[in-house]
Amino acid sequence: MFTKAESQSEAAVKASFIVAAEIAKSARPFTEGEFVKKCLLKVCDVICPDKKQTLLNVSLRRNTVAARACELATNLQEQLKEKGKDFMAYSLAADESSDTTDTAQLSIFIRGVDTKLSVTEELLGLKSMHGTTTGKEIFEEVSKCLNEMMLPWDKLVGLTTDGAPAMHGQKNGLVGRIREKMWENHAGELTVYHCIIHEEVLCGKALKAEHIMNTVTRVVTFIRAKGLNHRQFQSFLEELGSEYGDVPYHTEVRWLSRGKVLKRCFELREEICLFMESKGKDTTELRDKKFQCELAFLCDIVSHLDALKLQLQGRGLLEPSCASYFVRFSQRFADFEAQKCRFELLSNPFAVDVTSAPTNLQMELIELQCNDTLKSKYDSVGAAQFPQFLPDTLPQLRTQAAQMLSMFGSTYLCEQLFSLMKINKTPHRSRLTDEHLHSVLRISSAQSLTPEFDELASKKRCQVSGLDPGASK
Template identity: 65%
Template sequence: MAERKVDFENRGFQQRWEAEYMFVDIRGQLIEKGKNFIAYSLAVDESTDTTDTAQLAVFIRGVDSSLCVTEELLGIKSMHGTTTGKDIFEEVSKCVNDMKLPWDKLTGLTTDGAPAMCGGKNGLVGRMWDKMQSENCTCELTVYHCIIHQESLCGKALKMEHVMNTVAQTVNFIRARALNHRQFQSFLEEIQSELGDVPYQTEVRSRAQVLNRFFELRDEICQFMEMKAFQAKLRLWEIQMQQGDLCHFPCCQIIKDQVSNAAFLNAHFADKLSTLRAEFTRRFADFEAQKFDFELFSNPFAVDVEKAPANIQIELIELQCNSTLKAKYDTVGPAQFPSFIP
């Protein structure tokens, strides 16, 4: 028994040593890559684990002179005390300094909507601006509010909690008790339903999940930046709803067919669509202001040269007239194309 105990302890020590070695190695590689960054941005998220301990996650995206992008988890910090803007700033600042990253190359910061994060004076955002001013940084720090959070907040503007409350109560009734859940699954099998089980309904996804989903949807988010196309759909739906045309709302059409036309409140739901459109316009105004920059990197061959900054107009014309580079763009796509630009 004593020999087995020693063997387990030795293996445990070896595993810890290997994990620490891998961490040091990855950290060293990131520091080396960071030396070549011409710009980098940070994404900061604070969530609570199962022991009610606040965990601060800091992600980095850096780009070198060859436009090669590096995305890594910069650090995770357990915060056992308070989580004020000052506390968060100190941890983020420590991550930046430990990785020997220059402050004058920080160009972007993404946070959630918590006051400790986005506060312009005492929050992380305000303190980051103050830090960059104290470091005499000449670059402008662009601050983003996580898109997934923005979408969720836009939905709240509809004030239709009574609908989700009913859904949540029904789902929780099915899933909260094992007997109810088994009976529901048996019922689905009996009626040969093609639908699967019903998942738990939660009010808000964890922030760590939001950041992970943001990364997974990065290509789709680029398409989502074309906000005017989405707003055009909202305008169309609003007009059709006012006219009682429910061709794009088949579920509403079924309800309307089951009740009288007078009982279906077209104007009420049209107002909801109008509110949603206004909320999207307000919350995504900062992205709309940078729409040209997004288009320039997503498809430089399609942008209007006259709308481009004067210092890149001639170069942009030469690029758009280069059939070889256009063919390369069509082959490799927008993510890889910048590395082929002379």
């Protein structure tokens, strides 16, 4: 009887942990736990009334859900710390943003590669900075994170930031201070990247084609802003038998619509001119051949940039492929160009010229390229998975692969975390503490790790009471 009661108590605690995790992931307030419990009890009355007491044992009070969230976050952090002991190499991505109460939040993500060449990509730490955010203070928080997680400096190989002076400064910024710290610890060279998405945006601004976009926006606004003009234009296209029934609307907020608007306007340039002329509008610029050539060029470039933006937004993205973009890209992406040989070693080691490879890798590279079995494996699994099949007899290539696989190409994960932060800490939840905010964001951003619900529940020594058991902290 006692064993059964203990088992039910542990199950109730596990259930409260599971619900708390879902509440955190959905960015809902901790008080939602009580609403969930009411719903469960209503369902229970209809489907399984004999199980009602079991559900009553599940504690979902606000304080309990908040405590569970903190414990879940601690469990994820401990798992990451344990995994970190096996990292051959790791890289960091760091960025800073302010929450709704104007508190600066520094997010630090880690991408580590273990001895099996498996990648772990998780939130290393989120630090609230209530004072200034100088390079020195940011470095101190990053250093504190690494020390808390017992991560050695000599395994740090890469750092990706947004390029702000406090981050990218070679002397007083985060980059300069980390390099100095690594030099003190006799660590290797730090590879630093300015977030590739930020670089791509800067390249896009270098096109100097505002006059084209302004003209197109003015035309589209004339057509779409007034309902009558919009309906008449749609009817006009139908009368002409155009395969396109409308032009999409563009605003600065909807940046992704820019490429679509340009493309449609170029395809409908003749129809648009005829419609504008029917309304007594001057179309001299629209019919100008030079303008149309510039519009065609901008249409293609912006379409490529929009596609690149989408490709760069996500997890697990490593390889930057920008060879087709020529507007200032050679300058902006010089840091990636410097690593070209190392990228090629990872993407296709069988096609690399051995003489161009680093000296310490040449003998192993020759052995690899002469191995038909490994070549067959590379052809079957692809470049992304192949490093996991490198044998222990090629230690230098394994280390090289681990270092390259650990690198971030962008601060996308930081930006994504800040989006989650804005969803969670709203003006209506401005009193959410830093501890609870950090716990919620660690849970909702977790990808490689999952909470150990059974272990967490077994550690609890719950005493089943009549009203609301399982609320022990």
